[in-house]
Amino acid sequence: MRSSVIEMKLKVLSWNVRGLYEKDKRLAVRSLLRNVRADVICLQETKMEVLGGDVVREIWGGRFVEWSYLPTVGTAGGVLLCWDNSVVVKKDEEVGERGSFLGELGDVAHQWCEPWCVGGDLNMVRWSVEKMGNTRVNRSMWAFSAFTDELNLVDLPLQGGNFTWSNGHHMSRIDRFLVTSGWEEHFSEVVQSCLPRPVSDHWPILLDSGGVRSGPTPFWFKNMWLHSEGFLERVRRWWSTYIVSGTPSCMLAQKLKLLKTYLKLWNKETFSQVEVLKAEVVDILQSLDAQEVSSGLLGVDVAKKEAAK
Structure with a gap:
């Protein structure tokens, strides 16, 4: 999705939620989003074949929302992308083909000249220290790092934790945001942080462009x-x-x-x-x-x- 962003302190949240079909989980996601007040959210692994406005509004909670989603394939996958349409305006949308993520990202980089970011559960790590107990750099790590350097992407330090996924026995940092140098120049105070995880085996990650949002706190009906x-x-x-x-x-x-x-x-x-x-x-x-x-x-x-x- 390509978007036009009003000049402000943009917040983007990415989270592999491991399913949105349970109401309790949707309420937990909504509670987190209220605290974070993100302008754009990307939820992965929704595991929902059909995802309508009722679910979106239950999660988002506010009035100013538009969304797009990819259904599950079988019992896995599913992506929900929501944004505050008083802040972000969608210009166009394109669904990529299944295949090489890095190859598709390279195509994006050559098509867009404006600042952009990418984030989510990338299911790969850059360095050996990003996988607990691992001391070797394998071929996929070399390829990921070389690709990031080639596109001049900025891999911001992760604040608030070293890992973004854990099953109780293994840990790794497979979720992250990458931004262009133009994004970092435009949002000079941008930081990437790991948030508390009330549900899921993934931690939510937040790309915060910096500063405190001005204006009154919105009223929420509970x-x-x-x-x-x-x-x-x-x-x-x-x-x-x-x-x-x-x-x-x-x-x-x-x-x-x-x-x-x-x-x-x-x-x-x-x-x-x-x-x-x-x-x-x-x-x-x-x-x-x-x-x-x-x-x-x-x-x-x-x-x-x-x-x-």
Whole structure:
């Protein structure tokens, strides 16, 4: 996909999620995306043959979204690409043929003269240190490194971890972003980082173009509110107490603004402990991931990690 990007601090997220068919997993992905506030996300291994707008909106959560996807082949594969259409404008789209990834990437490099990036589960490593327990540089590593150098691609250091995949016994860095030198010049503060993984055996990776996004924090309606006893009656009661004036559309906007303020305050008073617990779970997962990388996990630690997820 080729895109035009408005001048801003762009965030791109890539993650091999190992399936999106389970609702709990989709909610975990949505929670992560809310925290990251990425402008473009690429989810691999969706394992869904049909992927519609209902699933996209459940994951994305916001209004400004467009998407494209590749269905699974058999029971494997599947890619979902979503972007904030108030930030990124799609110019064209092309689906490559199955074959050599590096060969196809080389074709892209010769067609595009503007800054670009590529990211995802590339299923290959560049250096021996990117595969735990490995000390030899094999032919595929040489080929990958030579190709990267030939195209003058920048392999940004990975912050927040050394590996992006683990099955509990083996670890490697097979997920990454590569950017052109033009991208690095345009986004001079760009960094690549590894995020906590609430689900999947892959860590999400984030390409952050730097800086803090300006503007107000968006308001999110939380589905859990609907399960709170008396919620709808509480909203009706609040709504009936708002006294505003002006045109019908102006009055509606004012009442919605008041309702948003009430909901934020009520949410803080009612569910603040939930946010604390979520933060604690993320801390536990990060701690166990770090332990897995440094010394491995015992049986009790594996059980603790599954319980936290």
